[in-house]
Amino acid sequence: MTCELQLPEFLSRAIISPPMLAQEFWELKSKCHKMGIVPHVVALNVLLSCNRHWIAREYVWIVVSYMTYDIYVMYLCHWHKTQDKGPADRKYSWESLRSFLQKERLMVTHHLFILLILTPVAVHLRGERGDFFVGCIFTAELSTPFVSLGKTLMQLKMQDSLLHKINGILILVTFFLCRILLFPYMYWAYGRQMNMSIYKVPFHIPLHCNVANAFLIAPQMYWFALICRKAMRLYSSSPAPDRTR
Numbered sequence: 001m002t003c004e005l006q007l008p009e010f011l012s013r014a015i016i017s018p019p020m021l022a023q024e025f026w027e028l029k030s031k032c033h034k035m036g037i038v039p040h041v042v043a044l045n046v047l048l049s050c051n052r053h054w055i056a057r058e059y060v061w062i063v064v065s066y067m068t069y070d071i072y073v074m075y076l077c078h079w080h081k082t083q084d085k086g087p088a089d090r091k092y093s094w095e096s097l098r099s100f101l102q103k104e105r106l107m108v109t110h111h112l113f114i115l116l117i118l119t120p121v122a123v124h125l126r127g128e129r130g131d132f133f134v135g136c137i138f139t140a141e142l143s144t145p146f147v148s149l150g151k152t153l154m155q156l157k158m159q160d161s162l163l164h165k166i167n168g169i170l171i172l173v174t175f176f177l178c179r180i181l182l183f184p185y186m187y188w189a190y191g192r193q194m195n196m197s198i199y200k201v202p203f204h205i206p207l208h209c210n211v212a213n214a215f216l217i218a219p220q221m222y223w224f225a226l227i228c229r230k231a232m233r234l235y236s237s238s239p240a241p242d243r244t245r
Contacts, residue, residue: 057122057123057131057134059138060119060122060123060134061123063114063119064115064119067111067114067115068115070111071108071111074100074104074107074108075097075100076091078096078099078100078103078104079091079096079100082096082099106219106222109219110219113215113216117212117215118212121212122134132189133186136182136185136186136189137182137216139178139182140178140179140182140220141178142174142177142178143171143174143175143178143179146167146170146171146174147171147175149167150164150167150168150171153167159234164234165234165235168230168231168234168235171227171231172227172228172231175220175223175224175227176224179217179220179223179224180217180220180221180224183213183216183217184198186213187201187202188201190205
């Protein structure tokens with residue numbers, strides 16, 4: 001079934017069933033409104049600039065707003081999902097919050113690390129240095145639009161479509177390049193600037209830089225492993241039979 005046939009069905013179910021509208025609205029909002037394109041455009045402006053770029057500092061506040069918003073939307077999405085499984089806790093209760101933190105602890109930890117640790121560093125503590133590396137970090141969001149599209153296609157029951165499989169390849173490529181390979185690239189770029197081997201860079205830069213990079217890449221490695229496992233299931237499984245014929 002094509003997207004043109006499924007989208008009206010989704011809209012009709014949402015109009016008829018307000019609870020369904022609430023759940024799917026928040027799920028799609030949390031996945032499709034992620035800032036994937038804008039940070040990459042900002043990153044290109046910073047990386048192509050030979051000198052300091054004001055947006056490398058000022059755009060951090062937009063990232064702060066987004067991260068805060070994303071945590072809240074993830075919580076609402078989790079609460080709506082629990083409603084489908086039976087009697088749910090009150091929307092704003094300790095039990096509901098604890099359930100959310102248990103399920104999304106890695107993502108919440110990732111967001112809080114950016115908010116509480118990297119934001120002060122990027123805005124205040126780094127001084128006049130590091131615009132290039134801030135721009136590199138912004139490129140990590142290039143994979144997000146494809147991840148969002150994948151979630152949307154699953155909402156529309158298009159897991160077996162060609163578009164979903166092509167999008168899966170784009171997720172693998174962009175996630176690996178912009179969230180995994182990005183970190184050794186930054187070490188290589190620093191080594192090239194300082195005329196040293198990439199293997200010597202970790203011993204030349206401050207320890208807290210290595211620690212911060214380790215905290216950032218660790219969840220990326222975990223998520224990339226999950227993406228690879230999902231891709232193996234997607235491309236090794238045969239398409240579901242068409243039951244409408």
